[in-house]
Amino acid sequence: MEYCKLGRTGLTVSRLCLGTMTFGFQSDEETAGRIMQRAADAGVTFFDTADVYPLGADLSIVGRTEEIVGAWLKGRRNNFVLATKAVGKMGPSSWDEGASRKHLLDAIDASLHRLGTDYVDLYQLHSDDRETPLDETLEALDIIVRSGRARYIGVSNFLAYRLARALGRSDALRLARFVSVQPRYNLLFRQIERELLPLAQEEGLGVIPYNPLAGGLLTGKHKNDGAPPQGRFSLGAAGQMYQDRYWHEREFSTVAAFQQATQEANVAPVTAAVAWVLANPAVTSAIIGASRPEQLDASLAAADIRLDPAFKAKLDDLSHEYRFGDALR
Numbered sequence: 001m002e003y004c005k006l007g008r009t010g011l012t013v014s015r016l017c018l019g020t021m022t023f024g025f026q027s028d029e030e031t032a033g034r035i036m037q038r039a040a041d042a043g044v045t046f047f048d049t050a051d052v053y054p055l056g057a058d059l060s061i062v063g064r065t066e067e068i069v070g071a072w073l074k075g076r077r078n079n080f081v082l083a084t085k086a087v088g089k090m091g092p093s094s095w096d097e098g099a100s101r102k103h104l105l106d107a108i109d110a111s112l113h114r115l116g117t118d119y120v121d122l123y124q125l126h127s128d129d130r131e132t133p134l135d136e137t138l139e140a141l142d143i144i145v146r147s148g149r150a151r152y153i154g155v156s157n158f159l160a161y162r163l164a165r166a167l168g169r170s171d172a173l174r175l176a177r178f179v180s181v182q183p184r185y186n187l188l189f190r191q192i193e194r195e196l197l198p199l200a201q202e203e204g205l206g207v208i209p210y211n212p213l214a215g216g217l218l219t220g221k222h223k224n225d226g227a228p229p230q231g232r233f234s235l236g237a238a239g240q241m242y243q244d245r246y247w248h249e250r251e252f253s254t255v256a257a258f259q260q261a262t263q264e265a266n267v268a269p270v271t272a273a274v275a276w277v278l279a280n281p282a283v284t285s286a287i288i289g290a291s292r293p294e295q296l297d298a299s300l301a302a303a304d305i306r307l308d309p310a311f312k313a314k315l316d317d318l319s320h321e322y323r324f325g326d327a328l329r
């Protein structure tokens with residue numbers, strides 16, 4: 001495993017981060033424990049979770065993932081850099097979601113309670129709440145940092161112009177500044193290369209992309225010949241969202257070209273897809289995910305290889321069209 005600094009901070013993170021959103025729904029607690037152990041054994045010291053996880057859950061089990069992660073971290077919390085997120089819907093009231101001062105101050109305490117820790121290393125806005133004034137959100141996050149409940153703050157799923165504005169406001173108001181972005185990024189979704197990644201590089205932000213396998217489509221295990229099998233693409237509303245993103249003829253034909261290229265280069269598709277994300281110089285750490293421990297091995301292997309430049313160029317070429325498109329799809 002390699003390690004590097006998260007953006008311009010002094011915080012060292014592993015170049016692969018373990019995502020946890022399958023824990024507590026797709027994967028039971030015992031399986032989740034084996035996934036975390038496998039990642040830790042490979043040198044992963046960076047875990048990402050969120051208050052709304054597990055993926056596919058309804059309100060009755062939101063928070064379950066944080067509880068599972070917290071239980072596993074008991075006695076070894078200091079060996080890991082722990083990131084979580086807020087903004088998603090956590091309860092029935094209209095103030096149980098979003099980036100208001102009221103919700104964020106409730107949400108951090110609830111996350112810390114579930115995680116069984118006094119602090120998280122990175123506290124992220126899961127998405128952009130445009131109904132709350134940016135200054136209110138930044139002030140709430142500043143309180144969270146100054147009270148020691150989070151060491152650093154970051155954002156996820158922000159458009160570049162909104163993040164640029166937020167950085168400007170935190171500088172003007174002398175408030176804690178976002179140090180990282182967590183965008184979706186993979187061979188089938190490259191729009192962030194145009195504005196977000198250049199902004200992150202100019203501003204010295206850490207970049208920790210999620211979804212490096214496009215939810216598993218880039219493994220090549222899915223066929224476009226009927227309903228998706230049990231797994232990511234069949235998880236109720238969440239599964240439908242992933243189908244809307246990737247389950248299309250165009251994406252399947254790119255995956256076929258990708259499979260062919262990986263075969264010729266003699267690199268496992270999963271390893272190649274994650275290594276391709278890591279090969280972007282703006283990327284700090286790729287967030288990998290699994291529903292079973294054995295799935296992790298091919299993703300973990302990405303930390304140990306460098307893509308041959310000609311192979312990398314081929315992958316860039318065959319996915320070039322995904323640099324463009326609807327930024328919010």
Ligand SMILES: NC(=O)c1ccc[n+]([C@@H]2O[C@H](COP(=O)([O-])OP(=O)(O)OC[C@H]3O[C@@H](n4cnc5c(N)ncnc54)[C@H](OP(=O)(O)O)[C@@H]3O)[C@@H](O)[C@H]2O)c1
Pocket residue numbers: 018019020021022048049126156157182209210211212213214215216217219221230231232233270287288289290291292294295296298299
């Ligand atoms: N900020 C956000 O909005 C956001 C959004 C999504 C994710 N995330 C974070 O990023 C993490 C990773 O995202 P992701 O899970 O979408 O990543 P991903 O790498 O695109 O997809 C992982 C999924 O692919 C399948 N898979 C993985 N390795 C495989 C293998 N070797 N063979 C066959 N199938 C394999 C598994 O799904 P199946 O077993 O179901 O097929 C697994 O759960 C999450 O856990 C979460 O922490 C953040």
